[in-house]
Amino acid sequence: MRIFLNERKVQLSVTEFSEFKIGPSDRITWGMGRRRSKIGQKWHRELQKTAQEEFPETSFEIPIKGDLRYRDWTVSLHGRIDQLVTGKRFSTLREVKTIGSDLPQNDKILLDSYPSYFLQLSVYFLLAQKDPRWESRNLSAELLFVDISSGFIQRVAFNKKSHAIVNHQLENIHWFLNQRWNSHQRLEKLNYRKPFPKLRQGQKETCDRLADLWENPELLIFEAPTGFGKTGLVLERSLDSLRRRTHERVVFVTGKSTGQLQIVRQLEEMLSGRKDLSYLQIRNRIEHRISSPRHTCGDGLTCRENITDRWAAANICPISLFQNGTISLEQIKSLGRETGICPYEITRSLLPFADFIVADYNYLFGPPNQSLLFHIPGFDPASTLLVVDEAHNLPTRVTDSLSHSLSRQAVERSESELKFSNASSNLLRSYSELIYFLNSIQEPGELNTDLQYELVVLIENIIESLQYSPPPVDLLSKNTRDELWHYFEILEFLNDDSLSRLIWSTGLDFIYLSCLGAPLQIANTLERFSKVVLMSATLSPKNYFYGLCQINPEDSTYLQAKAPWRKKSYDVATDLRVNTSYQSRNLYYFTTAATASAMCGESTTPVVLFFSSYQYANSISKLINLKFPHLRIALQPRKGELLDREHFLKKNLSHSDLLLLVIGSSYSESIDLLGGRVSHAMIIGPALPEVNIVQKFRMKALSEIPRNEAFRQVYQIPALIKINQALGRLVRAPGQKVKVLLHCQRFNQDSYRSLLDPVYQSQLTISSDESLNDWIQS
Template identity: 35%
Template sequence: MQIDARNRQATLSVGEFSAFTPYATPGFGGVSAAWRAQLGTEWHQRIQRESADAGEGMQDEVSLSGALAWRNWTLHLSGRIDQFKASPTAPHLREIKTLSEPVPLDREAILERYPAYPLQLLTYRELLIQAGRSDLGRDPAAETFRLELLFVEIGSGLTQSLVLDKTYDGLFVDHLDTLVDYLEAKQERLARLRSLSVRPAYDTPRPGQEHIQTELAEAFSQSQITLLEAPTGYGKTGVAWEYAARRLAAGQCDRVLYLTSKSTGQTEALTRLKALLSKATLSKSPESDSRSSASPPATFWHIRNKQEHCIHHEFRCSRQTCPYLAELHEKWKRSGLQRLYLLSQDELDLETLRAEGRVTGICPYEIMRAGLGQRDIWVGDYNYLFSPSSARLLADQADFDPARTFLIVDEAHNLPSRVASAYTHEFSVHPVYAALDDLNANKAPAALRNHFKILANLLTAGGNSPTRSATSDSEVDPATEADFRHSIGKVSELLNSEPLAYEELQPDTLELLFQISSAHAGQLRGELKHQLWSPHPGTFRLECIDASKLIQSQLSQYNGALFLSATLTPLESYLDEIGLEPGGGTAAPRASTHPQISHLTPPAPWRSEAYDVAIDLRVDTRFKSRRNHLPTTAATIAQAAEFAGPTIAFFPSYAYAKQAYEHLQLKHSELRVALQPRAGGSLADRNAYLEETLAFHDVLILILGSSYAEGVDTLGGKAGTAIVVSPALPEMNFIQEAKREHHDNLGHSGFERAYLHPGIQKVNQALGRLVRSPEHKVKALLHCQRFADPKTKRLLDPLYQSKSYIHEESDLREWLNK
């Protein structure tokens, strides 16, 4: 649906109009929806053929469009009538509808469960009446229309013909009012946003922020996408919210979507957003009426994942196992939940949703989904835009238009890997056999069960090479790969064409069916590059190694996109990863542009004196050499803690970190040393752990890329010395080598793209979090010979590209003492 609130017009299909509800409602979705659509098409074609053979004189798939005026709004509608027979006295309209429940249905059952079906016929009749008045010079309203719903029971093929009488006529007027009420509410929402008075996010601009709003406006005047690369502590989140609010107020967009890769980023974003909106609320004009003055100038919703909403004793999203998903349509009508969205514009927190769910018997996630469209700003995870299993949440909203939505992507350096992960699928033999048992028990079509057997056999045989160990990864031979891809393709095709008792299947089976369907759809998309491999016996993993084209396709739909990160270097590589071609010249020392993107790098002058960096040439931390240098590594950490503690030591893996921890305990027992937990815990848990550990320990060992090293903002100013042990290159394995080969084939340096870039990005991220404000200072030791290699060194943040080198222990003491 396209809404032009200024001119009071809406454009939508007859199907959209008939099924419209102000609140998103649950549907079948997934493979079940595909199968029903396919079977519905087949029944349509069969009935149309039978009608032609019987000589009924019906025209099939008749296109019809027109404009309906209602309460000063104009609705532009278009659609296709399944069957139509023109007549000077009694035109005949027929809609064919397939049902999974037995027929016949009475009037009450139809209005209860399928109100959109009679509404479609009534809408087509109204369009014919409007067309007749203008084209025929007569009044078709005086004619007697025959409006027929032909229901087909999917399982048996039994049919029921229902001719609408005058008792159905009131539905159309009521539905027009429902839609126009929604359109009026949107017009009011936009008017409220246009009156938004935006105050600066920071009362006193931080260094480098003095002109950033002007620079952002100039950048977006030239490009649809802008990259804002600024260090940790610059205030990127507040800057982004201020700019987005100005776009809302100027009418440049109607909604803001803020996505990030970590829940910690969402927490920070919400804190900054609330602060900005509180200032805007205080600055509203005195002429505002009391009701609008009490309302926030812009409303928001923090989208949490399904599991956080769950109030059932078991987290399994199936109507078969969860009572909170059963009979949702009936529960919704008597719930009165509309009051949550219409009577209050305040934030609806998770506990409120869970409490309402317990009272109404409705899943809290569904309550959230129903009211999401009533809010101006959405804050959530990347998955809600890029994951095939979660993207429906936004796509199903009645008025979600990317072309009128401003997108903010926080922690943007994580986007390529997160999207690739969302389109990576793993299949193991035991779940496939369990699903096969479930399909057998529910008498699924024989062809489907046969292909599940083939899939199970492939997983059993293909992942058990005689030469592989029980834990090693392995390439899948070309013949087996072709058979596997063919097998999941056939299963997916059968899911779209064969009837299946989805309501009777186990949740794990449904999840596997969806995964197979998604994997096959991903293979068919030219936007994704997959590599099949076997991480361990009995398992195949269809790994997405390049999602750049898909990312670019999604980004191109948006009103504008602002990317936030402290580490997008090297830019050319990053632009490749998100599907944007690098190029263009330099517009200014701090901004570069080309036709697709602008790149802003505002200054942070206080950082230039914050880091004292040295490169330690005494050790080689590559896997084969690191054990030989472990005593030197431990001694270096101990010296740093003694001279300039507390010391934070960053390691590339938990196993390596544990070796160093044990060596420190054995050889330097006087030190109080802590090794981060494997599990991340909540943000509050991590913050508390870091605060307490750094207060009472001499050394804290963290893992590069972990939620402790990157997912918190409490490390700033806490360390006297930081030691980065190794450039943190990914472990060499089959999939990393596949990525290397893929980049080589594209004309890039495969080793740099697959290994160097992701490793050094973690190093830059970790060091960047140690300095967040002008008073923070830190000594940083890059503890490996490889940091001095020109190819590695140039990828470091310019502040870390030190010319100070540690050749021997005396150099280390001198550097620590200065």
């Protein structure tokens, strides 16, 4: 859907028109919405053949377009009619629809079950009546429903009274368009505060440069150190774009919930209570869960059961919920308890009316969730500004979202449930064949071509069985339903030759489908938007990042902000006394523990130790407890929700001597509580990725370049980006200072040192306990 507000015109396909709806739907179709099913294609071909044998002049996939004028708006429609059956004195528009329900059924039941199909046919008929190609023909129209289980075909003739449902839909769209027009008028008066009362050194030049580059449609890559204020500067430009109507909507995505909260907090400070902007942060489904007398969020089915009728009865008007500019998650959950509507469905209903959306990467780049944004009524990427924060994390997050695994035990559990639910014999047979295949994989390593092909066939068989004879979902657990959906994603992964991938097994009843890179998928998503800004504190080395996202330097602009004050904020030394490589680190455990104790002796704040793994941190923690029992140690938990992480840091920044964090975890990155509150820190080794089959395959894929360059790309660059991120969190403003010890002799090698931020590239080395003490006390 494309809305041209100044022209009071909307362009959309006939399918979009017929499926337009504000509010949730309770329809579940096994994979039909993801891609046009092979079953549907098969029936379309067979019915084309039958129609042409009976009426040789019949044509197929006929393009049609036209305008419908409704009140003060023009609705411009386009689409393709499945069949135009042509006889001597008549022409019949025919739409073919494959369904999973048993046929025959009463026409009224079909209308109630599939209203969008009848609406689609009605629109085609209206457009055809205006088309000069058929003005002399006796036009009629019909729907052909095909029961994919039995092959039964039911014909439903078009009723000219169906024009009423077209007018009803036009009224719905007219109301929505007027709301967007009202938003347009409101945003022209948008007022907001400057993000900073006074610009610091480096900010003024960057602010001016951003203003110049913002009008350029090229991709903008913005690198600025942590604490520079890049979020505020970009928010200012984004709000200005909305006010000037350069963009109709802003989508701001980041990889972690802490980053989203920071964006929302700064946005609220700039808006200062004004209600001109409708904005919304999308929290994940789990955070929306409630348990109340009227509704309890359970396995997903209960949330959508009869949701269309319940939504109508609840009489929720989504746009009215923005009366204060936004609505909090707690307010949404409270409304869910009051009305009996799942809070996540309420959030989804709010999205069409949000001018500014803050969300996780998954809602744009993750296959299971990306439809949430792209299917918003009125959402047009071509008129939307996209800002990707913490963009250095984007390639990894996308590859993770595209990766999958298969477990024999999980498949066997699902098979037992399917047997209990009387699933079709075809589906059960397909499951048995998959289990037999998983049992046969005994050797660890990459699956050969023959085994990969066999896996594709097995997954295709399961999907075909699902589409021909869907199981009764109400008898299945959430885990089994999720697994069935998962097969559609797995098949897309297996059939997508643009992905760099590895299919391998541990030899222990597991198969892993690892995505190693998805640059084309990232590039294709970014290209859909009117303007894209990728920003981060750690996008260097540029060429490496460009390759991961398939960015053409000639089609992009790179802006690197300068913060001269940072040079005096870090006192960095490299410790040559230890080697923290996996094979050698245990030889230096005591040196590491003693060094941490020595730094505590000179620090008035907790000393932060960054480790490559939780296991490593735990080993040092135990040794410090044993050898230096007077020190209060806080070791980060392995996992934790946002509030748990903030509580852990706030508490232990005040009550601990040593704070042990894992590099790359949510405790060390995207939490800004450390800035200015830590005076001493240790980086315990370069934190290279684990050596495993995936990393070995990455190295093998780069066999055409020198091995040291391959090692740099696969191991060193990802590790040093995380270290740069962790160190950047320690200083966020002028006047803050920190001593950093790079605790491993490898940091003195040029291949490692050159990948550090220039601010951390010190020539000072520690070769003895005496030189350590001299540096600490200096």
